[in-house]
Amino acid sequence: MALITVDQTKCVKDGICAAECPVLIINLKEGFPEIAKGAENFCINCGHCVAVCPTAALSHTKFAPEDCMEIKKELLPDPEKMEQFLKHRRSIRSYKKKQVAKETLEKILSIASYAPSGHNRQPVKWHVVYEREELTKLCGHVIDWMKWMIKEKPEMAKSMELELVVAGYEAGIDNITRNTPHLIIAHGDKRDFSSNTACTIALTWLELALPAFDLGGCWCGYFNAAAMFWPPLQAALGLPKNNVSYGSMMVGYPKFSYHRIPPRNKAVITGL
Numbered sequence: 001m002a003l004i005t006v007d008q009t010k011c012v013k014d015g016i017c018a019a020e021c022p023v024l025i026i027n028l029k030e031g032f033p034e035i036a037k038g039a040e041n042f043c044i045n046c047g048h049c050v051a052v053c054p055t056a057a058l059s060h061t062k063f064a065p066e067d068c069m070e071i072k073k074e075l076l077p078d079p080e081k082m083e084q085f086l087k088h089r090r091s092i093r094s095y096k097k098k099q100v101a102k103e104t105l106e107k108i109l110s111i112a113s114y115a116p117s118g119h120n121r122q123p124v125k126w127h128v129v130y131e132r133e134e135l136t137k138l139c140g141h142v143i144d145w146m147k148w149m150i151k152e153k154p155e156m157a158k159s160m161e162l163e164l165v166v167a168g169y170e171a172g173i174d175n176i177t178r179n180t181p182h183l184i185i186a187h188g189d190k191r192d193f194s195s196n197t198a199c200t201i202a203l204t205w206l207e208l209a210l211p212a213f214d215l216g217g218c219w220c221g222y223f224n225a226a227a228m229f230w231p232p233l234q235a236a237l238g239l240p241k242n243n244v245s246y247g248s249m250m251v252g253y254p255k256f257s258y259h260r261i262p263p264r265n266k267a268v269i270t271g272l
């Protein structure tokens with residue numbers, strides 16, 4: 001079966017699909033798009049050809065126009081709303097003792113999964129540590145890793161202030177996961193060149209999506225450093241073989257509201 005099919009009664013031969021194909025495999029034959037035999041293998045299944053066609057004339061074996069979500073321009077933010085939206089995001093470190101419904105987390109993760117990935121490889125996998133009790137057990141491994149670091153890599157441990165974190169944790173202050181009700185891990189196959197960056201971008205999208213659901217989050221750097229390097233924590237997480245946790249995020253209902261946006265350093269820009 002051909003990778004793309006074209007309804008010639010709808011196609012207006014504008015050639016936009018060919019111009020927009022990122023891997024340039026669409027040719028125009030008498031104005032109609034087609035893919036040369038063998039070139040199908042280079043398709044990255046991004047769906048641009050289907051999404052960009054103004055007359056919905058083109059279908060891909062993976063998705064037809066009717067499988068694609070409609071773009072509702074009236075819902076898109078203008079520059080002022082976008083500025084507020086991006087600047088109002090805060091790292092949230094105090095959470096209500098309230099679980100987030102599993103369906104809500106699924107919905108947010110399905111949105112974050114629309115983040116871009118190199119070659120559209122979509123290598124990101126999600127692991128949700130849903131139960132706080134389980135997370136507390138996992139934190140025990142993080143503390144073990146920190147103690148190992150303090151002993152074996154004192155310089156690095158100092159630069160990460162691990163002694164303080166351990167002392168705080170043992171005094172009852174969870175400065176690793178901040179008593180978050182849930183932790184979300186983005187992981188991917190370490191043999192895939194795109195995994196690391198894709199996980200970082202997807203987690204960024206996750207964090208940005210949270211406030212729309214009255215939720216907040218915070219990157220969980222200490223936890224993730226341990227998840228990357230400490231075998232007992234990796235065993236307890238049970239991610240697939242070859243997969244690495246490239247980022248972790250606390251997620252929950254914020255205990256407090258923020259009222260203003262603190263300034264950041266002026267953007268350093270050259271070339272303008």
Ligand SMILES: Cc1cc2nc3c(=O)[nH]c(=O)nc-3n(C[C@H](O)[C@H](O)[C@H](O)COP(=O)(O)O)c2cc1C
Pocket residue numbers: 089090091092093175176218219220221222223
């Ligand atoms: C990769 C990464 C790791 C982070 N790890 C932690 C962490 O382990 N604990 C924490 O409280 N905050 C962590 N943060 C949050 C930063 O401290 C926070 O983004 C920064 O202070 C700016 O504040 P804002 O996010 O509210 O703008 C991390 C942020 C990033 C991007």
